[in-house]
Amino acid sequence: MLFASFTPEGIELKQDINIGIATAVEEGLLVPVIRNADQKSLTEIAFSRIDNTERAKNGKLTVADLEGGTFTVSNLGMFAVDYFTAIINPPEAAILAVGRINERLTLSEGEVKSVPFFSLRLTLDHRVVDGAQGARFLEKVKALIEDPYLLLL
Structure with missing residues (x-):
């Protein structure tokens, strides 16, 4: 239900998983x-993000580049x-906020270690998706971040 909207x-x-990446520009x-992100490799997603960011900063995005996010x-x-x-x-049902790495x-195991961490906060439209569904999504994201090899399975 994260990839849905309230009408x-x-x-x-939504049939497609189209991920919007919030990008700060002068304006x-x-x-x-990034269209059909679920059908792309991590490398393709990374290159799409880089390309979109560059085109955003250079004023080269089209209206079509900004539409259809889920x-x-x-x-x-x-x-x-x-x-x-x-x-x-809008009209998306969720957004993920990512903080800096600290x-x-x-x-x-009895040892003090320094480990990287960062915050993830998920905002939901509760007309579409409930908190338990959001929590399960965050659990999955956390598992993938902690063990990125799971992305290859």
């Missing part, structure tokens, strides 16, 4: 879309922001 007719499930904020990711880590709550990009001391 006057009710909940509309404000743009959200170029979920947005917003990262303010480069601005030294640890935590923030992102506002949903180091944290943890105790593991």
